[in-house]
Amino acid sequence: MYVCLCKGVTDKTIRAAVADGVSSMRELRQQYGVATQCGCCTSCAKDVLKEAVSER
Template sequence: MYVCVCRPITENQIRSEVKNGACSMRDLKQRLGVAACCGKCARHAYQIMNEGKSEIACLTAG
C-alpha cells in the first residue's frame, strides 16, 4: 500500500529501509524522500517505522 502519494513510497519500502538501518524519520526522508513534500504521510510512515523497529527487536531478542 502507498504511504506517500507525492513520491510513490510504499509500506514495503519503508520496512525495507528500517531493516537496512533507518531508525528515524530523518533517515527515511533522506533515503526515500518520505514526508518531504506535503507531509501528510509522516504520521503513517512514523508508525510503520516503529512497527518495523519493534519486529527487528523481537527477532534479535529471541
Template structure:
C-alpha cells in the same frame, strides 16, 4: 499500500529501508524522500517505523 503519494513510496519500500538500518525518521526522509512534500504521510510512516523498530527490539530481547 502507498504511504506517500507525492513520492510514490510504498509500505514495502519503507520496511525495506528500515531493515537496511534507517531506523530514524530523518534517515527515511533522506533516503526515500518520505514526508518531504505535503507531509500527510508522516503519521503513517512514523507508525510503520515504530512498529518495525518494536519488532527489532523484541527480537533482540528474546534472543
C-alpha cells in the same frame, strides 16, 4: 500500500529500509524523500517505521 503518495513510497519500502538499518524519520526523509512534500504521510510513515523497528 502506499504510505507516501508524493514520493511513491510503500510500507514495504519502509520495512526494507528498516531491515537495511534505517531507524528514524530523518533517515527516511533523507534517503527516500518520505514526508518532504505535502507532509500528509508523516503520521502514517511514523507508525509504519515504529512498527518495523519494533519487529527488527
